[in-house]
Amino acid sequence: MTGWHLDDDTLRRYVERTDSLAEGTSAEQHLLSCEPCRDRVNAAVGVIELSPIDFAAVWERTRDTIEVPRPSVLERLLRVAGLPAHEARLVAVASAFRGVWLTGLAAVLAFATLAAAFGHARGTWLFLAVAPVVPCLVVASSYDPRLDPALEPELVTPYPALRLILLRTIAVLVLALPVLLLLGLFIPTEEPFAWLLPAVGFVAVVLAASTWFSPLRSAIAVSSGWLAVVPLLAARSGSPEAVLQARVQAAFLALAAASFVVFLARRRRLTQLRPWR
Amino acid sequence: MDSRPGDETLLLAVAERDMGAFRTLYERHAGWLAIRLARRCNDRDLVADAVQDTFVAVWQKPQGFRGDGDIAAWLWGIAIRRLVSRLRTRGSVAAVFENAGTAPAAEDQVLLSVEYGDIGQALARLSPEMRAVIQAVVLDGLSAREAAQLLHVPVSSVKTRLYRAKAHLRAALAEGPS
Amino acid sequence: MATASISLRAAGRTFGATRALADVDLDLEPGVIGLLGPNGAGKTTLLRLLATALPPTQGQVRVLGLDPEVPAERTGIRRQLGYLPQEVGFPHGFTAFAFVDYIALLKEWTQPAARHAEVRRVLGLVGLSDLGSKRIRAMSGGQRRRVALAQALLGSPPVLILDEPTTGVDPEQRVTLRTLLAEIARASVVVLSTHQTEDVAALCERVIVLDRGRVRYDGPVTDLTAQAAGRVWLADEPDPAAKVSWRTGTGRYRNVGTRVRDDVEHVEPSLEDAYLLLRGGSPEHEPAGEAAS
Numbered sequence: 092m093t094g095w096h097l098d099d100d101t102l103r104r105y106v107e108r109t110d111s112l113a114e115g116t117s118a119e120q121h122l123l124s125c126e127p128c129r130d131r132v133n134a135a136v137g138v139i140e141l142s143p144i145d146f147a148a149v150w151e152r153t154r155d156t157i158e159v160p161r162p163s164v165l166e167r168l169l170r171v172a173g174l175p176a177h178e179a180r181l182v183a184v185a186s187a188f189r190g191v192w193l194t195g196l197a198a199v200l201a202f203a204t205l206a207a208a209f210g211h212a213r214g215t216w217l218f219l220a221v222a223p224v225v226p227c228l229v230v231a232s233s234y235d236p237r238l239d240p241a242l243e244p245e246l247v248t249p250y251p252a253l254r255l256i257l258l259r260t261i262a263v264l265v266l267a268l269p270v271l272l273l274l275g276l277f278i279p280t281e282e283p284f285a286w287l288l289p290a291v292g293f294v295a296v297v298l299a300a301s302t303w304f305s306p307l308r309s310a311i312a313v314s315s316g317w318l319a320v321v322p323l324l325a326a327r328s329g330s331p332e333a334v335l336q337a338r339v340q341a342a343f344l345a346l347a348a349a350s351f352v353v354f355l356a357r358r359r360r361l362t363q364l365r366p367w368r
Numbered sequence: 369m370d371s372r373p374g375d376e377t378l379l380l381a382v383a384e385r386d387m388g389a390f391r392t393l394y395e396r397h398a399g400w401l402a403i404r405l406a407r408r409c410n411d412r413d414l415v416a417d418a419v420q421d422t423f424v425a426v427w428q429k430p431q432g433f434r435g436d437g438d439i440a441a442w443l444w445g446i447a448i449r450r451l452v453s454r455l456r457t458r459g460s461v462a463a464v465f466e467n468a469g470t471a472p473a474a475e476d477q478v479l480l481s482v483e484y485g486d487i488g489q490a491l492a493r494l495s496p497e498m499r500a501v502i503q504a505v506v507l508d509g510l511s512a513r514e515a516a517q518l519l520h521v522p523v524s525s526v527k528t529r530l531y532r533a534k535a536h537l538r539a540a541l542a543e544g545p546s
Numbered sequence: 547m548a549t550a551s552i553s554l555r556a557a558g559r560t561f562g563a564t565r566a567l568a569d570v571d572l573d574l575e576p577g578v579i580g581l582l583g584p585n586g587a588g589k590t591t592l593l594r595l596l597a598t599a600l601p602p603t604q605g606q607v608r609v610l611g612l613d614p615e616v617p618a619e620r621t622g623i624r625r626q627l628g629y630l631p632q633e634v635g636f637p638h639g640f641t642a643f644a645f646v647d648y649i650a651l652l653k654e655w656t657q658p659a660a661r662h663a664e665v666r667r668v669l670g671l672v673g674l675s676d677l678g679s680k681r682i683r684a685m686s687g688g689q690r691r692r693v694a695l696a697q698a699l700l701g702s703p704p705v706l707i708l709d710e711p712t713t714g715v716d717p718e719q720r721v722t723l724r725t726l727l728a729e730i731a732r733a734s735v736v737v738l739s740t741h742q743t744e745d746v747a748a749l750c751e752r753v754i755v756l757d758r759g760r761v762r763y764d765g766p767v768t769d770l771t772a773q774a775a776g777r778v779w780l781a782d783e784p785d786p787a788a789k790v791s792w793r794t795g796t797g798r799y800r801n802v803g804t805r806v807r808d809d810v811e812h813v814e815p816s817l818e819d820a821y822l823l824l825r826g827g828s829p830e831h832e833p834a835g836e837a838a839s
Contacts, residue, residue, distance in 0.1 A: 108407055112499050113488035115407065116507050122400055123440045133399030143406035144416040146398055153394070153423045154387070158678050159662060160644040177656045184637055184648055240635020241645070244697055247597050248652035249624045359617065364599045385641075385684075388676035 097121060097128050106135045169262060181250070182258045196225055197270075204274045213325075218278050220321040223289035224314040226267050227297045231310030233259040238307065243364065252362045260294065285340070292343040293317070295350035302357035375439040382430045394423055397440070401447045408503075408518065414454050421450040445509070452514045490540035498533035505530055551575055551610055551705065551735040552596060558604035558759075559591050566591040567759045570605070576704075578731040580750035580767070581739035582821060587756040589739040590632050590709055596737060597629040597707045609705060623705075625654070628698035632709040634690075636682045642669060642693045643678035649697040668696040673722055687714040695723075699730075706730060708738040712745050724749050743818040747771075753817075755824055763824055767817060774815035774823050776806045785810075790822050 097105070097118055104110040105118045122129050136142060162170070162180065169179035203221040207214035234256050236242045246252060268290075275284060293313050300309035373381075373389075375396070381389030398419055405415045425432075425446050433442045491499060504515035505526070512530070516523040552574040559567040567588040581589050594600040595607055598614040610626055612619035636645055646665045655661035669675050672692040682690055691714050698706060711727075712720055727736055727749060740746060746753050746767060753770055755763040763770055780798050784791035788801035801810075802819045 124438050129400045136399040136403050143402045153420050158643045243631035247629045250652040385680035
């Protein structure tokens with residue numbers, strides 16, 4: 092586009108800010124549609140003394156803003172909780188925290204809670220069936236190879252695999268348990284937290300079982316087993332509270348402890364690939 | 369024949385997340401944008417932040433350019449609003465640079481009247497406050513509220529000054545060259 | 547054991563009833579070593595053994611003098627190891643930069659500034675420095691493979707294990723990759739597996755041929771190629787006396803056979819010819835098709 096261009100003098104005055112408003116405005120209007128003159132201004136402004144900003148530094152900051160991943164909400168929470176920044180990021184990056192998963196589980200839970208709140212005894216049984224199973228399912232999904240697509244390269248890094256699994260487990264429980272506890276308050280029962288120990292027990296069982304079988308398989312097996320047992324219990328005793336007496340609770344506690352011991356004993360298996368099917 | 373890719377091509381590449389094209393865009397436009405901003409605000413850090421914000425905004429929404437007009441104009445629209453935004457969150461006053469300049473020398477005055485006609489002289493006779501308002505609202509296209517934030521004055525002041533400036537200009541132009 | 551960078555002694559791996567790898571004896575020094583073999587030959591299993599992703603069920607493995615069976619030493623190996631698995635999935639919604647950054651975190655790059663610089667460096671090595679902010683799911687297969695390769699290059703590890711690094715990568719990128727690996731191999735052990743004999747021929751000094759879990763050949767590429775000297779000839783029709791024949795781009799047939807004959811039009815053997823000969827013209831392997839003479 093040939094034609095009128097800013098002469099050197101005007102350009103210099105523009106860049107040095109010694110021109111008048113009218114001149115400057117005219118120059119600016121011209122610059123909006125003339126690329127060669129813009130290039131000339133850029134060249135003039137690139138000289139250190141005239142440079143209004145540090146262009147290289149601003150570029151770096153711009154690039155960082157764009158390229159470097161921003162911490163998610165969970166990540167920031169974990170940092171506040173005391174985890175070092177890099178570990179918080181590691182833990183937050185887990186399949187279990189995918190929106191879809193969480194939404195699905197939330198839906199199931201909400202349904203169970205509503206059923207319990209309005210359906211009385213039968214509803215309470217439903218909640219009792221679902222609530223203990225949710226934490227172990229979410230824990231399993233946070234390190235199952237089928238759901239963790241980057242498992243192989245992750246595995247052969249120096250970061251302790253066990254620490255990662257345990258941190259993810261704790262993070263998931265810290266998220267899931269309060270939600271469950273809150274929902275439990277809507278249940279018309281005298282023992283709204285009685286499902287807590289079974290839930291912990293199942294998590295421990297899944298952790299231990301994952302040293303033999305894949306975590307998701309183990310969690311599904313445990314969940315299915317429990318869901319099969321609950322209707323039998325309901326038929327036999329009628330009232331949910333009967334199941335949650337001290338004897339049963341103690342049994343779950345023992346199960347949790349024993350499973351955790353097994354997990355610790357066999358933990359080395361989790362540091363390498365398992366030929367899980 | 370210059371074979372370098374046009375700005376629109378670069379924008380398309382930016383939409384495809386091409387950092388190289390984005391960098392070229394930065395190199396082509398950061399300079400003149402920065403100087404134009406610096407002529408409205410003498411706080412270098414604010415100008416730097418505004419430039420950064422501008423390019424981040426371009427990256428986030430390259431399709432914001434509808435293809436009408438110059439890309440440079442679109443970029444300036446983003447840049448000036450980012451500057452205003454930064455000023456708003458700044459709290460304290462960032463002294464806005466007054467491009468009052470020195471009184472033009474005699475021969476320049478002749479040039480002024482030839483090249484810019486009466487408008488230039490009429491503008492030169494306005495007070496700095498009124499000039500600033502004209503520049504912000506009329507020339508940069510800011511709203512009264514945005515201009516108020518840029519100049520750090522109440523919106524009512526902006527409107528009053530604008531009214532008075534326009535009255536002055538009308539009078540000066542009606543008067544004819546002195 | 548010898549002071550090689552990687553050593554295997556009678557190493558083997560069994561999965562249930564299947565013997566995936568048996569009786570492997572190897573000593574690997576800095577350089578580029580190619581692993582050649584058909585599907586199911588045990589290449590991936592061998593690479594996993596070297597990468598400490600799987601323990602051997604028989605024999606011994608030593609990487610940089612360390613024993614992967616000892617947990618502390620295994621971590622030591624992993625600090626000096628880069629591994630590109632055959633299949634890499636990526637967490638949902640990640641950009642290339644985010645993924646490599648994540649692996650860098652696992653590789654103990656705790657300082658953000660240094661880590662980001664290293665991420666940019668390896669993305670640059672694989673030619674993706676301008677695409678760091680692109681979502682991986684929006685990338686082509688070859689680009690994804692390059693992202694996966696980039697994470698293996700973090701920290702310039704002395705041991706680099708690559709499972710099919712050239713699959714899905716276009717020819718221009720293959721050339722860049724070859725140059726890159728040649729540069730790295732000056733100080734590191736690079737073990738790569740591939741189906742493409744051209745890659746081995748162009749890139750590797752040494753080749754190991756695996757078949758059904760056992761080492762069939764281990765030595766310089768040139769020596770293997772020489773095994774087919776005088777045993778490759780061209781004809782207008784496929785020769786029934788040949789072990790393998792296939793039609794080349796010129797319309798003539800390339801024949802490879804075990805018996806050296808005089809009355810035919812001999813041609814210079816390629817690595818692929820020697821490889822086919824070694825495998826005994828087994829129907830499992832199909833030649834690339836184009837003659838590479």
